[in-house]
Amino acid sequence: MSTGFSPHNMLECKGSQELQRFADKKIRPASxxxxxxxxxxxxxxxxxxxxxxxxxxxxxxxxxxxxxxxxxxxxxxxxxxxxxxxxxxxxxxxxxxxxxxxxxxxxxxxxxxxxxxxxxxxxxxxxxxxxGPTPSTDLKLHLYRKLYLCNDSDEAQLCALALLPYQVDFVKASVVRVKELSRLMIHWFKTSFANTTKENKFRRLPSSYTVELLTIYFWERAEKPLFFSLVQGMRAVLKLLVRYAEIDVVWHRHYHPKFPIFVKVNQKHTRPFILDPVNPTVNVCDTCNAWDEVAHVARLSLLKPLFRGVRAEPPWLFTNDW
Structure with missing residues (x-):
């Protein structure tokens, strides 16, 4: 396992203001x-x-x-x-x-x-x-059952395409600052890992959707602040990635905790576990097969200048336990 840090990596920024300038110049979409x-x-x-x-x-x-x-x-x-x-x-x-x-x-x-x-x-x-464009609750539950019982992975993926608008809405509902944090973490995944080689050609890092859900989870755990330090947010996400086996995230906006399929999936799940908030049959963490490498790079990232001397501040005090 090796990193892909460059001398101009955002982790070399010193403090929140420098990180914000980097994000505005290099990451935020042009206007x-x-x-x-x-x-x-x-x-x-x-x-x-x-x-x-x-x-x-x-x-x-x-x-x-x-x-x-x-x-x-x-x-x-x-x-x-x-x-x-x-x-x-x-x-x-x-x-x-x-x-x-x-x-x-x-x-x-x-x-x-x-x-x-x-x-x-x-x-x-x-x-x-x-x-269809306006499905009933029963029709969505029927689709969940179909996805759970489907033995053909290709067909299951095709059927699940109907849930794409709900995935989009789930992410879009978060505040602008959360989307900024998502961009930073997606950029971190793109710039902090070793390039693909013959030895690691089968490596799969977490999908962008997985990263978006993880940042939304942290924002909610911090009680949904409208404004927060991006350094504190990144530090929180990286600290949990180091302890990825403790990731266990579920939402119940599209399916009830007593919904039989959710109960069955939840009983046999392995960690890391982030259940797709609109599809109770999919653990989005399964898209990644390199969690040890993710933890290794996250651990080294926390030693970089951006986080040097940084301690948890409200509302991120819960990260002190990690």
Missing amino acids: GSQSAACVAEISALLQLIQGCFPVPASRVIQGGSYVKRTDTQGCSEIDIVLLSDVFASVNHCKKQLREGLETLRENLKRTSHGNSLHSHSFEIMAYYDVL
Whole structure:
């Protein structure tokens, strides 16, 4: 295990003000004309994607860091889910999905877009509209049961696409400062670890969504302050990453604590455990297979100048126990 720290890493900042200047200059998405250019570019690409899709789409769902407003200055992640009634029959839709997405890929290759000095990473998926735009509670519970009983991981992932709007809403509901902390932690994951090599090519670090949920959890545990020190917030998250086996996070906004599927999943869960707040069948920490490396880099990060001499302040005093 090794780190990827550079001399210009944000962990070399000395104090909150210097970190804020770094975040404003290097991490926060651009505003003004560059932001307007991004909006126009993404809108054009969305129209192009829908126009190139070989079957009519009944609805389009958007997700990713750009939609959740946790994107960074250099790059936005945008998830596009194209929903079509053509895929309603699961038995033969996989072949149609492959053919449809391949046609879309070839069409997009023949186009040229990009003038905002900002890269956009698109992930395009397609399926049928399992829930519809305004699903009843019973329909969502039925989907949870289907996901829990599904033995086909590919089909389960496709069905779970219907929950993307609720994931987006969950993250967007947090205050601006939490999104700033999420950006910093996502940037930390991108800049503090050793590059991919032949030896670690199968390493998977936590997803951006996992990082967003972890920062929201800390904000809630700190009693949801509107304003707080980013240094204190980063320190809190890093201290828990060192003790990742203690991560055990569950929300009950979309499913009841006595909901049978939640009870079954919760009884057999392993740590670290962050249950997707909109899907009681998924531990988002399972996307990572390198938690020991995460803890190692977090431990070394806490020794950097940014945290030197820093002690917990209200409302982060609960981190003194770690």
